[in-house]
Amino acid sequence: AQSVTQLGSHVSVSEGALVLLRCNYSSSVPPYLFWYVQYPNQGLQLLLKYTSAATLVKGINGFEAEFKKSETSFHLTKPSAHMSDAAEYFCAVSPTGTASKLTFGTGTRLQVTL
Amino acid sequence: DAGVIQSPRHEVTEMGQEVTLRCKPISGHNSLFWYRQTMMRGLELLIYFNNNVPIDDSGMPEDRFSAKMPNASFSTLKIQPSEPRDSAVYFCASSLWQGEAFFGQGTRLTVV
Numbered sequence: 001a002q003s004v005t006q007l008g009s010h011v012s013v014s015e016g017a018l019v020l021l022r023c024n025y026s027s028s029v030p031p032y033l034f035w036y037v038q039y040p041n042q043g044l045q046l047l048l049k050y051t052s053a054a055t056l057v058k059g060i061n062g063f064e065a066e067f068k069k070s071e072t073s074f075h076l077t078k079p080s081a082h083m084s085d086a087a088e089y090f091c092a093v094s095p096t097g098t099a100s101k102l103t104f105g106t107g108t109r110l111q112v113t114l
Numbered sequence: 115d116a117g118v119i120q121s122p123r124h125e126v127t128e129m130g131q132e133v134t135l136r137c138k139p140i141s142g143h144n145s146l147f148w149y150r151q152t153m154m155r156g157l158e159l160l161i162y163f164n165n166n167v168p169i170d171d172s173g174m175p176e177d178r179f180s181a182k183m184p185n186a187s188f189s190t191l192k193i194q195p196s197e198p199r200d201s202a203v204y205f206c207a208s209s210l211w212q213g214e215a216f217f218g219q220g221t222r223l224t225v226v
């Protein structure tokens with residue numbers, strides 16, 4: 001079975017600082033990997049996805065993630081945090097060939113301070 | 115397109131009552147998913163449909179839960195009878211077959 005593990009349920013950064021949210025996956029075959037963002041009282045919005053093409057994936061709002069097979073990781077980064085980035089972020093995995101049957105991690109709540 | 119539309123946004127009901135959650139997927143999408151989000155268990159896939167046919171309902175917690183998709187533009191998730199532990203946010207998502215999932219804003223269910 002496929003799964004993802006998100007390290008750190010809460011991350012706090014200063015505005016302008018680097019954002020790093022960690023995700024490790026477990027899969028016997030190359031998976032598809034995703035990062036979603038959830039703002040308060042909202043649904044989930046896709047930030048970016050890895051579907052076995054380029055290992056460095058750029059998403060919306062300045063976020064990017066790098067697929068590292070040797071480390072089974074798919075960490076999310078943004079060079080400079082903005083107050084509007086405060087939200088909950090979910091890493092997810094799906095079987096190769098589908099981008100919608102998702103297994104989610106437990107989420108990381110990002111706080112951005114002045 | 116208005117996106118995935120769920121109703122109601124909030125539902126408060128008494129234990130033992132029947133609850134029906136509704137979802138209108140994005141027009142043209144042929145896959146539909148129901149997820150549940152709780153503090154304890156996070157986001158869980160309950161059931162998904164392809165072309166209105168249930169494909170995998172292994173995530174449905176128990177027989178009190180049922181889901182239908184009578185046509186391509188409508189799906190329901192029903193809980194009968196409801197229990198306090200069913201309190202959660204229920205999300206519907208739709209996609210083109212194997213494509214990106216688009217989520218609705220969710221229904222926050224409280225069972226008292």
